[in-house]
Amino acid sequence: MAGDGYYDRHSATQQGAAVIGLDLLRTAIAESDRGAMESPKIADLGCAQGHNSLAPMKAAIGAVRRRTTADIDIVHTDLPGNDWTSLFEVIEHDPASYMVGHKNDVHPSVIGRSFYKELFAPATLTAAWSSSSLHWLSASPGPVADNFFVQSSTDHVAIERYRSRSVTDWTDFLARRSVELAPTASVVFVDVLMGDARGGVAGTMGSEALFDTLEQALRAARSAGTITAEEYAAMVYPTWFRSLDEVRAPFAPAFTGPGGETLQLVTLEPTTLADPFLAAYDTSGDAGAYARQQAGFLRGFLEPSFGTALPRRTAPQRTAILDAVFADAERRIAADPRAVSPTYKLAAGRIRRAA
Numbered sequence: 001m002a003g004d005g006y007y008d009r010h011s012a013t014q015q016g017a018a019v020i021g022l023d024l025l026r027t028a029i030a031e032s033d034r035g036a037m038e039s040p041k042i043a044d045l046g047c048a049q050g051h052n053s054l055a056p057m058k059a060a061i062g063a064v065r066r067r068t069t070a071d072i073d074i075v076h077t078d079l080p081g082n083d084w085t086s087l088f089e090v091i092e093h094d095p096a097s098y099m100v101g102h103k104n105d106v107h108p109s110v111i112g113r114s115f116y117k118e119l120f121a122p123a124t125l126t127a128a129w130s131s132s133s134l135h136w137l138s139a140s141p142g143p144v145a146d147n148f149f150v151q152s153s154t155d156h157v158a159i160e161r162y163r164s165r166s167v168t169d170w171t172d173f174l175a176r177r178s179v180e181l182a183p184t185a186s187v188v189f190v191d192v193l194m195g196d197a198r199g200g201v202a203g204t205m206g207s208e209a210l211f212d213t214l215e216q217a218l219r220a221a222r223s224a225g226t227i228t229a230e231e232y233a234a235m236v237y238p239t240w241f242r243s244l245d246e247v248r249a250p251f252a253p254a255f256t257g258p259g260g261e262t263l264q265l266v267t268l269e270p271t272t273l274a275d276p277f278l279a280a281y282d283t284s285g286d287a288g289a290y291a292r293q294q295a296g297f298l299r300g301f302l303e304p305s306f307g308t309a310l311p312r313r314t315a316p317q318r319t320a321i322l323d324a325v326f327a328d329a330e331r332r333i334a335a336d337p338r339a340v341s342p343t344y345k346l347a348a349g350r351i352r353r354a355a
């Protein structure tokens with residue numbers, strides 16, 4: 001995610017998504033066996049800079065406190081290159097931090113390692129939480145010929161590479177968590193959702209028109225010679241938005257992990273999330289302000305991936321190119337905010353380890 005706290009300042013959309021899973025997280029903790037409460041440990045998988053983890057971790061602490069007075073470990077995890085400095089500042093100083101009122105009984109820590117790998121000792125997690133993160137693939141499956149978002153592309157070879165990586169990643173994620181969750185403990189997640197294809201027409205995920213403003217900006221940069229054709233193809237969003245069927249696929253009816261532990265998908269709820277910036281635009285009519293917010297949202301999660309597509313550029317050149325591309329997307333958004341305003345499709349789910 002874009003560093004120096006930029007992601008946190010531009011992730012109101014992801015903050016709204018996280019709220020959708022809070023009750024599922026409370027229920028998961030309330031319904032786990034006493035054994036899962038002996039040394040309470042909550043994992044936050046894909047924490048980024050932390051602001052959007054505060055409400056879920058607060059909800060988890062409240063739910064654990066209804067079961068036990070034992071000290072609680074909160075473990076935030078993300079990739080090694082995450083903006084950990086911002087995360088530490090947020091935990092320590094954000095007025096909404098879950099640490100407020102819990103200086104002595106709640107203990108935060110971090111792990112800089114992919115959630116597709118082993119993170120925790122066997123059977124030690126009371127609950128795990130992940131929001132807006134599981135669509136990120138374990139590595140980029142490579143260039144896409146005609147769209148930064150592979151699921152809007154017509155590059156069928158690339159589509160298959162991304163789809164198949166998503167299948168492997170999902171089972172790897174489940175295999176690791178099947179070992180780490182205490183018996184009866186759950187992973188609760190909220191993530192983007194690809195709608196089902198109907199009558200031969202591809203499914204949608206709600207932000208196609210918004211993404212298209214950025215795609216048009218990238219194509220214009222390629223046409224103007226600001227980026228090369230090779231750089232254009234390498235500028236990808238290394239993710240896959242799963243459909244409900246893709247989420248369900250490993251559970252038929254249960255997922256069996258490497259040690260024989262089983263996981264059940266006890267809840268999977270599709271839902272929608274309104275554009276968090278549209279109400280202010282409806283009131284003010286300020287298309288420029290709306291466009292700044294949406295372009296900032298896009299840049300918040302895409303800038304690092306796009307930056308890696310420019311390895312032969314100097315850092316100032318990379319910044320100048322990305323400034324120009326996102327400024328162009330912003331102009332396109334400002335031209336007609338209502339036409340590009342997304343209604344996001346999301347799914348919230350709970351996966352429980354059997355007793």
Ligand SMILES: C[S@@+](CC[C@H](N)C(=O)[O-])C[C@H]1O[C@@H](n2cnc3c(N)ncnc32)[C@H](O)[C@@H]1O
Nearest residue numbers: 014046047048052078079114115131132133136
């Ligand atoms: C869009 S952010 C979501 C952050 C936060 N959970 C939220 O709700 O705002 C996605 C996060 O997932 C992290 N991520 C992506 N792939 C990951 C992986 N394999 N292991 C751990 N974290 C990963 C990214 O680095 C990023 O911080």
